Amino acid sequence: MSFIVKLVAQRMALGILLLFAVSVLIFAGTQILPGDIAQAILGQSATPESLANLREQLGLNDPAYIRYFHWLGGVLTGDLGTAMSSGQDIATSIKGRLWNTLFLAFWAAVVAVPLAIILGLIAVRYRNGWVDKLISGLALASTSFPEFFIGYVLVYFFAVKWQIFPGISTVYDGMPFGERIQAIALPATALTLVVLAHMMRMTRAAILNVMQSAYVETAELKGLSAFNVIRKHAFPNAIAPIINVVMLNLAYLIVGVVVVEVIFVYPGMGQYLVDHVTKRDVPVVQAVGLIFAAVYISLNIIADIAAIVANPRLRHPK
Amino acid sequence: MADTLLDVRDLKIEATVYPPGEHPRKITIVDGVSLTLEKGRVLGLIGESGAGKSTIGLSSMAFGRGGVRITGGRVILNGRDILKAGRNGIRKLRGREVCYVAQSAAAAFNPAQRLMDQVVEAALKHGVANRAEAEKRAKALFRKLSLPDPDNIGKRYPHQVSGGQLQRVMTAMALCSEPDLIVFDEPTTALDVTTQIDVLAAIKDAIRDTGVAALYITHDLAVVAQVADDIVVLRHGKMVEKGTTYEIIKEPKQAYTQALVSVHHIGHEEKQPTTKPVLSVKNVTAGYGHGIVKVLKNVSVDIHPGQTLAVVGESGSGKSTLARAITGLLPPLQGEVIFEGRKLSNRLSERTKDDLRQLQMIYQMADVAMNPRQTVGTIIGRPLEFYFGMRGKQRDARVAELLDKIEMGKGFIDRYPAELSGGQKQRVCIARSLAAKPKLIVCDEVTSALDPLVAHGILELLLELQKEENVAYLFITHDLATVKSIADSIAVMYRGEVVRYGARTKVLTPPFDDYTDLLLSSVPEMEIGWLEKAIASARWRVRETNAVGWTRTRNSRFRPH
Numbered sequence: 001m002s003f004i005v006k007l008v009a010q011r012m013a014l015g016i017l018l019l020f021a022v023s024v025l026i027f028a029g030t031q032i033l034p035g036d037i038a039q040a041i042l043g044q045s046a047t048p049e050s051l052a053n054l055r056e057q058l059g060l061n062d063p064a065y066i067r068y069f070h071w072l073g074g075v076l077t078g079d080l081g082t083a084m085s086s087g088q089d090i091a092t093s094i095k096g097r098l099w100n101t102l103f104l105a106f107w108a109a110v111v112a113v114p115l116a117i118i119l120g121l122i123a124v125r126y127r128n129g130w131v132d133k134l135i136s137g138l139a140l141a142s143t144s145f146p147e148f149f150i151g152y153v154l155v156y157f158f159a160v161k162w163q164i165f166p167g168i169s170t171v172y173d174g175m176p177f178g179e180r181i182q183a184i185a186l187p188a189t190a191l192t193l194v195v196l197a198h199m200m201r202m203t204r205a206a207i208l209n210v211m212q213s214a215y216v217e218t219a220e221l222k223g224l225s226a227f228n229v230i231r232k233h234a235f236p237n238a239i240a241p242i243i244n245v246v247m248l249n250l251a252y253l254i255v256g257v258v259v260v261e262v263i264f265v266y267p268g269m270g271q272y273l274v275d276h277v278t279k280r281d282v283p284v285v286q287a288v289g290l291i292f293a294a295v296y297i298s299l300n301i302i303a304d305i306a307a308i309v310a311n312p313r314l315r316h317p318k
Numbered sequence: 319m320a321d322t323l324l325d326v327r328d329l330k331i332e333a334t335v336y337p338p339g340e341h342p343r344k345i346t347i348v349d350g351v352s353l354t355l356e357k358g359r360v361l362g363l364i365g366e367s368g369a370g371k372s373t374i375g376l377s378s379m380a381f382g383r384g385g386v387r388i389t390g391g392r393v394i395l396n397g398r399d400i401l402k403a404g405r406n407g408i409r410k411l412r413g414r415e416v417c418y419v420a421q422s423a424a425a426a427f428n429p430a431q432r433l434m435d436q437v438v439e440a441a442l443k444h445g446v447a448n449r450a451e452a453e454k455r456a457k458a459l460f461r462k463l464s465l466p467d468p469d470n471i472g473k474r475y476p477h478q479v480s481g482g483q484l485q486r487v488m489t490a491m492a493l494c495s496e497p498d499l500i501v502f503d504e505p506t507t508a509l510d511v512t513t514q515i516d517v518l519a520a521i522k523d524a525i526r527d528t529g530v531a532a533l534y535i536t537h538d539l540a541v542v543a544q545v546a547d548d549i550v551v552l553r554h555g556k557m558v559e560k561g562t563t564y565e566i567i568k569e570p571k572q573a574y575t576q577a578l579v580s581v582h583h584i585g586h587e588e589k590q591p592t593t594k595p596v597l598s599v600k601n602v603t604a605g606y607g608h609g610i611v612k613v614l615k616n617v618s619v620d621i622h623p624g625q626t627l628a629v630v631g632e633s634g635s636g637k638s639t640l641a642r643a644i645t646g647l648l649p650p651l652q653g654e655v656i657f658e659g660r661k662l663s664n665r666l667s668e669r670t671k672d673d674l675r676q677l678q679m680i681y682q683m684a685d686v687a688m689n690p691r692q693t694v695g696t697i698i699g700r701p702l703e704f705y706f707g708m709r710g711k712q713r714d715a716r717v718a719e720l721l722d723k724i725e726m727g728k729g730f731i732d733r734y735p736a737e738l739s740g741g742q743k744q745r746v747c748i749a750r751s752l753a754a755k756p757k758l759i760v761c762d763e764v765t766s767a768l769d770p771l772v773a774h775g776i777l778e779l780l781l782e783l784q785k786e787e788n789v790a791y792l793f794i795t796h797d798l799a800t801v802k803s804i805a806d807s808i809a810v811m812y813r814g815e816v817v818r819y820g821a822r823t824k825v826l827t828p829p830f831d832d833y834t835d836l837l838l839s840s841v842p843e844m845e846i847g848w849l850e851k852a853i854a855s856a857r858w859r860v861r862e863t864n865a866v867g868w869t870r871t872r873n874s875r876f877r878p879h
Contacts, residue, residue: 146669214425221379222413222440312430313473 004314008305015301022293023075027068030282040280041084071286080287085279086288089289094272097289100171101261101268104184108191113246116196117150120203120242121235125206125226136204139197145226151190151263169264187264191257195249202245206238213237240307248305254299255292323396323531324355324378330390331373331382331555347373347386349555360525360532362546362563364539364578366769367740370555371535375501378533380408396498413440417492421504423484427476428471433487441495443566452494459490461529463520482513486520493528500525502534506541510632510796511840518544518842519853521840525772535607537769539578540842543567544849551575567844577771579844583650584774584803586781588822591807594659595620596790597644597677598759602653604643615814617652619759620807624788628801628822630837631811637794640761640811644792645677658757666845675705678751682763684743688735694721694746720749724779741772744805745779752783765800777804798841803827810834823879 038054039046055061059070074081080090097143119139121130142150159167175183210216211234219233258270265271269288276284308314325574331348348370355361363371364652373386377393380400417440420426428436438452447455453472460468463486467561469798474692476484485505491786492500505521522545525532536542542549542563549566553560553572559572570576598620605612613636621627642648646666655662657676663669681687688697698717702708708716718728724745735743744764753758761780765773784791795801801808801822808825810818810833818825818834830838839852 043710214420214422215428217383218420218426218436219428219439221381221418222414222443223409223411224413224439224443225409232431233428237428292805313477316475 003317004308006309007314011301011304011308015297018297019294022297023072023290024068026286026289026293027071028069029066030286031064033282040205075287075290081283083276083281083284085276085281085284090284094122094269094287094291097267097269097272100266101254101257101270102259104187104191104257104266104268105250107252108183108188108195108253109183111188112192112249113199115192116199116246117203119196119200120207121227121230122235123200123204124207124211124230127204132204134273136201141198142193143197145192145193147194147259148263150193151187151260154186154190155263166262169266171267182267185231187257187260187266190260190263191253194260195252195303199242199245199249203238203242206241207234210234210238236310239310243306243310247299247306251296251299321357322354324353324533325394326351326353326374326378326391327394328352328391329374329377329388329393331370331377332387332389334385334387347555348377350391351552351555351557352391353550353560355499355531355533357531358529359548360534362542362549363533363535363552364537364542364549365558366537368554369534369552370553371537372503374552375503375533375535376418378501378678379412379418381412398679409445410506413499414444414446414495414496416499416501417495417497419485419488419492419500419502419505422508423488423505424476424481424508426488427484429474432472433474433479435493437472437487437494440491444495446495456490456494459493459524460487461488462524463487464516465490472732480513482509482517485509485517489521489524491812493524493530496528497530499531499533502532506537507536507538511798511842512632512836514541515840515842515849515852519849521545522849538842539567540844540848543840543844543846551578563846567846576839584781585778586804587692589622589625589806591620591625592622594623595656596623596658597621597792598656599640599644600654600656601658602640602643602655604639604648604650606648612651613814614643614650617811617814617816618653619809619816619819621790621792622806623757623790624784625806626784626791626793626804628793628795628805628808628870629635629811630795630798630801630808632796632837634813635811636814637796637811638762639814641679641762641792641794645679645760665721671705673732674715675701675754676757678754678756678758679760679762680744680751680764682745684747684764684767684768685735685742687747688743688750690732690735693731694733694735694738697735697746698749698753701750716753720753723752723783724749739772740768741775744768744776748776748779748783752787752789755787756789758792760792760794762794764793765794766795766797780804798838810837 038051038058038060042050042054046238055254059067062070071081078091080094082088083090083093119135123135126132155167158165166183166187169183169187171180171183207230211230215237216229216233224232254269257268258274260266262274269291273285274290276288312315329348329351332344333347334342335345336342349372351370353361353374354793363374365371375384376383377388378395378400380388380393381405384387388401389731391401393401395411395415400408403411407811429499435457436451437456438447438449441447441452441455442449446452454753456472457468460471465471465483465486471483471487473480479487489500489505502521506517509517518541524530525545532545533601534542534546546563548561549563550560550571552565553574559566559570559575566575567579570579587641600617602614602617603612604614615636617636617640619627619629619640620702629640631637639648643650646662646669649664654664657673662673666674692700695714695717698720699708699713702713702716714731717731721728721730726742726745726749730738730742730746735746738746764780765776768776777800791804793801793804807821808819809816810825812833818831823834825834826838842848
């Protein structure tokens with residue numbers, strides 16, 4: 001068991017190291033962007049004196065590494081800086097939006113992950129038959145359409161024609177849970193359709209790979225039904241690659257929702273990022289980038305650890 | 319016949335193959351085989367690979383591997399044709415009336431489940447017993463099969479028990495649902511010879527005590543002679559001969575059976591050691607994980623020019639690690655490798671191109687040792703280019719010459735490995751190693767994956783080439799019959815140490831040390847009743863050997879005190 005603890009600790013340490021490396025990259029990336037923040041704030045008509053004052057005030061004259069540590073120190077103490085465009089505290093504005101994004105991603109995942117795995121299992125059970133082809137075909141089609149297309153189609157039918165769900169996903173603080181769910185129904189559906197195929201195809205491929213093994217033959221020769229062979233003997237041994245692809249898609253649900261949030265005017269991180277990219281609000285872009293990186297890295301660490309724990313050889317050493 | 323359990327009539331089985339670049343075509347795997355098996359009897363199915371023995375065995379469970387289809391004939395089990403049973407009928411019979419014991423138990427157990435769950439699964443599924451009864455029965459079977467700690471071994475995962483133990487657990491799994499018939503598909507082939515004898519005895523006892531009938535599939539006539547009442551000899555999907563075990567072993571009628579039965583002796587004169595060995599291994603200690611696990615302990619052997627040193631031992635004894643240390647793939651922790659009087663660099667990367675040329679290697683798995691997308695000509699020509707800079711016509715001429723040497727001919731130059739038989743693939747690997755004109759070839763279990771008659775051909779070829787090229791062989795094997803026929807000197811390895819070493823006759827002549835004795839006495843002989851005698855003498859030996867520091871239990875191997 002201590003072996004696993006060590007492995008897990010190693011992965012976590014690596015993840016933290018990676019996050020620091022990413023923070024350097026994000027900081028460096030925003031530094032080499034052309035243009036000057038002071039200029040951007042004051043506009044073309046600024047006088048050289050006011051520019052110099054502002055630079056001094058923002059600490060822009062310090063060397064880059066000092067500014068980096070300054071920024072990093074802030075981040076570590078929960079101070080993400082101030083948005084230049086609005087003058088608001090970034091951490092405060094992000095909090096509510098991050099929560100909204102996680103809420104949407106969570107419900108999309110709750111639908112998409114089990115659905116993808118069950119569809120994958122069914123596809124394996126009827127492999128190469130019409131059921132398999134139908135599932136794969138529909139899943140691939142849903143992935144091939146861009147998110148905005150799916151989004152607008154959903155809006156057209158469910159919001160405009162049948163008026164079941166709202167076309168604009170407005171949420172506010174203190175909104176009742178039921179209404180909230182209703183509000184995010186359409187964007188969650190769009191996200192589900194986008195990530196479904198990848199997870200389902202991977203589940204199918206991973207299980208099919210295991211289906212070649214001798215122990216699956218043993219199970220068949222015990223007279224188990226095809227579904228029990230897959231569920232009891234194939235699936236548990238295909239779990240590691242499935243976890244990996246699921247985590248990758250969860251990360252996409254959180255990080256990649258930009259387009260969907262914009263379509264449904266959903267007050268999440270994606271929309272916040274897009275708004276501030278257009279305004280060239282560097283501190284906000286840095287903060288959001290760092291949060292996205294943290295989400296991505298931690299989900300991948302979880303996937304790694306889950307894959308390790310799923311391996312009976314590591315869980316039960318000799 | 320009232321007590322007929324299995325009656326296979328005129329069975330025809332086909333498979334669709336997809337040769338590269340050609341249209342898929344049907345091939346016949348089993349062609350009109352008929353056999354019967356009475357309750358409580360053991361029928362041996364024997365033949366080389368491709369004889370259709372596994373396919374026939376699985377047909378008694380109405381199962382076809384891959385694209386295999388049963389196209390004709392009848393399989394009557396307990397009085398009804400199971401080929402007409404329908405999907406549900408077949409599912410009710412598998413794991414209930416007929417159970418299967420696979421060749422590699424290590425692969426045939428689900429790595430993610432505890433053994434007990436897998437052992438009782440079929441019995442629970444078919445409602446033979448409830449969980450508590452089934453576990454009780456499983457534990458009784460573990461005890462009967464001499465598994466250690468029978469009450470708790472079921473709690474372990476497959477990777478936590480040894481190969482020989484897994485094979486016995488698999489037998490318990492087959493017996494747990496009290497079937498009428500068990501199909502044993504080469505159950506001891508993947509085991510070491512010293513483990514095989516224990517498993518074989520356990521299986522034989524279990525069959526006798528439970529009264530189950532069995533189809534025992536193997537390529538090893540000596541093994542099947544120990545367990546079967548009757549034997550069917552198969553070749554290319556057709557039945558060659560059938561009879562009682564005594565008739566097949568003692569009075570075979572068909573030429574093919576006679577060839578299988580007659581032990582092939584290769585007349586190889588033992589050569590005397592020369593004064594100057596071509597390669598000396600001096601006090602080599604090697605291991606993995608920065609020396610935490612020492613796999614070789616202070617090993618010293620000499621290989622003389624143009625002679626064969628056979629290194630023999632069971633899996634885990636360090637044979638292949640010795641080869642890796644010699645070739646530089648695993649730098650030794652201590653000791654040195656002397657080639658023609660000078661020390662070779664421990665590391666592969668520090669050896670000169672000529673050092674590399676002088677030491678060549680042939681592997682057990684010929685198919686994975688060749689690039690499947692290269693032709694035979696390219697494969698053999700590569701060392702010619704690399705070591706001698708040969709190109710064009712000169713190279714092609716030498717490739718053709720080498721192909722002649724391995725008795726294949728230049729017609730094979732443009733063929734791909736996938737088009738060759740197992741024996742031909744190994745011959746190409748031999749030619750590739752010869753192309754470098756080496757002084758020493760390390761042969762790592764080169765005949766282990768081949769059928770006996772094909773392996774025999776390869777050994778004869780190797781000896782012939784040794785005479786022509788004066789090349790020395792380091793011949794790694796677990797097969798003592800091979801050792802007896804080709805070695806000039808022998809090193810017996812056990813747990814990383816050389817326990818007996820010297821000229822062939824000296825090593826194979828008593829008095830033996832205990833391990834060599836066990837090794838030699840564990841090789842099945844083609845003689846009815848050999849198994850009982852061997853086990854009895856092993857039991858007798860326990861008392862004798864305790865005094866000298868070795869002990870033998872039925873469950874484990876020799877253990878130093």
